Amino acid sequence: MGTTQLESVPEPKYWHLKTVIGEALDTDFAVGEILPNERDLAARFGVARATLRQALEQLELEGRLQRRRGVGTTVAPPRVGVDVSTTQHAWPGAGEDTWHSVDSAAPAAVTRLLDITPDERVHVVRRLRVTEGQPVAAELLYVPADSVPGLAASGAPGGPARARDVLSELQLLALDGQDRSVELGSARADDAKELDRLPGAPVLVVTTRYLSEGRTAAVSVATYRADTCRLTFGDSGDLVMAS
Amino acid sequence: MGTTQLESVPEPKYWHLKTVIGEALDTDFAVGEILPNERDLAARFGVARATLRQALEQLELEGRLQRRRGVGTTVAPPRVGVDVSTTQHAWPGAGEDTWHSVDSAAPAAVTRLLDITPDERVHVVRRLRVTEGQPVAAELLYVPADSVPGLAASGAPGGPARARDVLSELQLLALDGQDRSVELGSARADDAKELDRLPGAPVLVVTTRYLSEGRTAAVSVATYRADTCRLTFGDSGDLVMAS
Numbered sequence: 267m268g269t270t271q272l273e274s275v276p277e278p279k280y281w282h283l284k285t286v287i288g289e290a291l292d293t294d295f296a297v298g299e300i301l302p303n304e305r306d307l308a309a310r311f312g313v314a315r316a317t318l319r320q321a322l323e324q325l326e327l328e329g330r331l332q333r334r335r336g337v338g339t340t341v342a343p344p345r346v347g348v349d350v351s352t353t354q355h356a357w358p359g360a361g362e363d364t365w366h367s368v369d370s371a372a373p374a375a376v377t378r379l380l381d382i383t384p385d386e387r388v389h390v391v392r393r394l395r396v397t398e399g400q401p402v403a404a405e406l407l408y409v410p411a412d413s414v415p416g417l418a419a420s421g422a423p424g425g426p427a428r429a430r431d432v433l434s435e436l437q438l439l440a441l442d443g444q445d446r447s448v449e450l451g452s453a454r455a456d457d458a459k460e461l462d463r464l465p466g467a468p469v470l471v472v473t474t475r476y477l478s479e480g481r482t483a484a485v486s487v488a489t490y491r492a493d494t495c496r497l498t499f500g501d502s503g504d505l506v507m508a509s
Numbered sequence: 510m511g512t513t514q515l516e517s518v519p520e521p522k523y524w525h526l527k528t529v530i531g532e533a534l535d536t537d538f539a540v541g542e543i544l545p546n547e548r549d550l551a552a553r554f555g556v557a558r559a560t561l562r563q564a565l566e567q568l569e570l571e572g573r574l575q576r577r578r579g580v581g582t583t584v585a586p587p588r589v590g591v592d593v594s595t596t597q598h599a600w601p602g603a604g605e606d607t608w609h610s611v612d613s614a615a616p617a618a619v620t621r622l623l624d625i626t627p628d629e630r631v632h633v634v635r636r637l638r639v640t641e642g643q644p645v646a647a648e649l650l651y652v653p654a655d656s657v658p659g660l661a662a663s664g665a666p667g668g669p670a671r672a673r674d675v676l677s678e679l680q681l682l683a684l685d686g687q688d689r690s691v692e693l694g695s696a697r698a699d700d701a702k703e704l705d706r707l708p709g710a711p712v713l714v715v716t717t718r719y720l721s722e723g724r725t726a727a728v729s730v731a732t733y734r735a736d737t738c739r740l741t742f743g744d745s746g747d748l749v750m751a752s
C-alpha cells in the first residue's frame with residue numbers, strides 16, 4: 267500500500283488519504299480481504315489514527331469498505347444495482363408471496379401523502395426485498411381501507427394470507443400512474459435488524475405513490491441499505507444500468 | 510417539549526428520544542427556530558449528552574435538523590423535491606448558460622461507464638444546479654472527444670464559451686435513451702464548498718448514462734445535498750410528487 271507521506275496537501279489530510287487508500291483498494295486488495303488494523307495503517311501512512319478513521323469512515327460511506335464487529339474492516343464488493351424504475355405499470359405484490367400483513371399504524375408523513383385523516387383505517391403489508399440473494403430493502407405498503415372496499419368481507423386472519431387478500435383487492439383498481447422519491451434516512455430498529463445493519467445506519471428511503479382514479483390509492487415506503495445498494499432507473503426496461 | 514423520562518424502552522434509548530424530539534419539532538417548534546443547547550436538552554429529557562447527541566445526529570441525517578457552526582442547531586425546512594426523472598428525452602444543457610468548461614480528468618469509474626481507455630480525451634463541463642433559489646447539486650458532464658468530433662475546429666478558449674460549444678455539438682447526436690442510478694456518497698472538497706457543506710458530508714450521487722447509436726455518448730455525475738434534497742422521479746411528467 268506504499269508509504270506516501272501526506273504533507274502540504276491543500277485538501278483536508280483525511281480526504282487525500284481516502285483517495286490514496288481508495289486507489290490501493292483497486293490495485294492491491296481483493297474483495298472480502300481484511301485490511302490491516304488501524305494502528306498499522308496509521309503508521310504506514312504517517313497519519314494520526316483520528317485522520318485514518320475519518321478516511322475509513324468516508325470509504326465506508328462510499329461503499330468501498332465494510333466494517334463488521336468481530337471481523338474488522340474488509341474490502342466491500344461493488345454495490346448491487348436494484349431497479350426502482352416506474353416503467354412497469356403494475357401494483358406491487360403481483361405474483362409474489364413474500365408479503366406479510368402487519369399490525370401497525372401509518373406514520374403522519376404517510377397519512378399526509380394518502381390525504382386521509384390519522385384515524386382512518388389503513389392496511390399495512392410488509393416484505394423484505396431480496397436481490398441476488400441479499401436482503402436489500404424492507405418495504406412497507408400502506409393501503410387505506412377505502413382503496414380495498416371488498417376486503418372486509420374476506421376476513422383472512424392475518425400474516426401472509428391477509429397480505430395476499432389486500433394485494434389481490436388492490437389489483438382490482440386501475441393503476442393510473444406512480445411517482446417515486448429517494449431521500450437519505452436512518453434505519454429504524456426493526457428494519458435495521460432485518461437488513462443486518464445497526465439502528466440509525468444511513469439508508470436510502472424510496473417513497474412511492476400509486477395513483478388510481480385521481481387519488482393516491484396506496485403508498486409504499488422502502489428502506490434500502492445504502493452501503494450495498496445502488497438504485498437504478500432507466501427510461502426503458504432494457505436500458506437499466508449494468509452492475 | 511415536555512419532560513418525558515426515557516425508562517424501560519425496548520428500542521435503543523436515543524432512538525426513542527429521536528422520535529420524541531421529532532414529534533416535538535412538529536408541534537412546538539417553527540422552521541428555522543434554534544433548539545436549546547445540548548446541556549439543557551439532555552437535562553430536560555433526563556438523558557446523557559451522548560444519548561442526546563446520537564438522537565440529534567439521526568434527526569440531522571433525516572433532514573429534520575440543521576447544525577451550523579456559529580448558529581447552533583435549527584429546525585430544518587422540508588426537503589426540496591428535485592426532479593431527476595428520465596422522461597425528458599433531451600441532452601443536458603439545452604438552452605442553459607450555467608455550464609463551465611473545466612480542466613479535469615475523468616475518474617476511473619467514469620471511463621469504465623464510457624467504455625474508453627483512461628488516455629482518451631474527455632471534455633468536462635460543470636454546473637451548479639439551483640432549485641428554488643438553493644444550490645442543490647454540483648454536476649459534472651463527461652463527453653468523450655469521440656462523441657463531439659466537430660468540436661476541435663471551433664477552438665473556443667475555455668470557460669462558459671467552451672462549455673457551450675461542447676453542449677451544442679452534443680445536441681447534434683440522436684439521444685436514444687438514458688439511465689440513471691442513485692447511491693450514497695460523500696462530498697468531495699470542491700463540491701462541498703459550492704454546496705455549503707463540509708467535505709465528506711453525506712450526499713446523493715446521481716449518475717446518468719446518455720446513450721446514442723448503441724453506445725454511451727456522455728456520462729453525468731451529479732452530487733446532491735442529502736440534507737436538503739429529496740430526489741423525485743415519476744413515470745409521466747405531471748405525476749412528479751409534490752413537495
